[in-house]
Amino acid sequence: MRFPFHFRLIPFIATFLIALLGIALGNWQQGRAAQKLAVQEKLAALAVEAPVALGATLTPAAALEYRRVSITGEFVADWPLFLANRPMAGRPGYYLVMPFKIAGSHTHVLVMRGWLPREAEYGKLPAFATPAGTLTIEGIVVASAGQVMALGDATPLAPKAIVQNIDPKGVSRATGLVLQPFFVQQTGPDQPDGALLRVWPSPSSGIDKHRGYAFQWYALAAMAILFFVITGFRSGSKQRDARKPEAETSDAGK
Structure with a gap:
């Protein structure tokens, strides 16, 4: 048939x-x-x-990406930056990013110190503490701090600025600091007050x-x-x- x-x-x-x-x-x-x-x-x-x-x-990001690193130096306390639109467990908040000066040099690296909840009043910055003096921190190297949809014009980089996205080159131009071409997601040491949450998203x-x-x-x-x-x-x-x-x-x- x-x-x-x-x-x-x-x-x-x-x-x-x-x-x-x-x-x-x-x-x-x-x-x-x-x-x-x-x-x-x-x-x-x-x-x-x-x-x-x-x-x-200065080391290319690809050579160290996802590696655990330890860094000795001190935070540049007067240059905190807040990455907006980074929710955690359904709560709005920021990633706190600060330059970290590597001991015995003029080289810095951008450290993502952790997550902070957003205050009810937008634009009001959450409280956090920055350890003073020389210390050793640990973290994981990442090439990017993550990208989110930019809402409106980009906010000029300045101390305590709330921004959508950043990259080491842009921060280097704004601060005048020599920066490694990557970020470090801090994992230790733990903060005594536990204000900064460090549950980083897995790539x-x-x-x-x-x-x-x-x-x-x-x-x-x-x-x-x-x-x-x-x-x-x-x-x-x-x-x-x-x-x-x-x-x-x-x-x-x-």
Whole structure:
């Protein structure tokens, strides 16, 4: 028994484009999942290594990213910056970022000291304490402090400024300080008052989410192809059934 198929060019082109888009986006999401899986494996391997002593020599971020480091020096207390729109556990707040002068040099590094809750009155800065004098801190090197959607014009960098996003080059221009081209997410030592929370987001989070998105895009491509095939057979069957009465009439006339 034959199953006639009616090929239609425009639906075929539309199906081809939808399937191509679905496969391409699915592959992209799979790639993102693979990247985060690689980061996860790298984090697990670096977590068991001893902290690296961060020196004054400027080092590319890629050479130290995700490594645990220890730094001896002192905070530049008069240059705190507040990264806005950084919620934690559903609460609005800021990341407190401050330059840290590396002992025995003129080199600094931007330290993300922790998270502070936002006051009810926007623009009112939360209270925090900065240890004075020389100390040794520990943390994890990250290439970026994270990017959020910028709302309106960027706030000029100044001491105690509330900003959306920052990068070491911009802070270096504003402060005149020599800065390492990366950030350090501080993990220790703990603060006595516990005001600064240091539950940093994992760069490897969201692997299952990307895989789920990839499945959805692949499913879209498969559904588009299946729909084209089914409608093609249905259309072919309708045309065959429509020709049957004509053929029967022709046979009867003979």
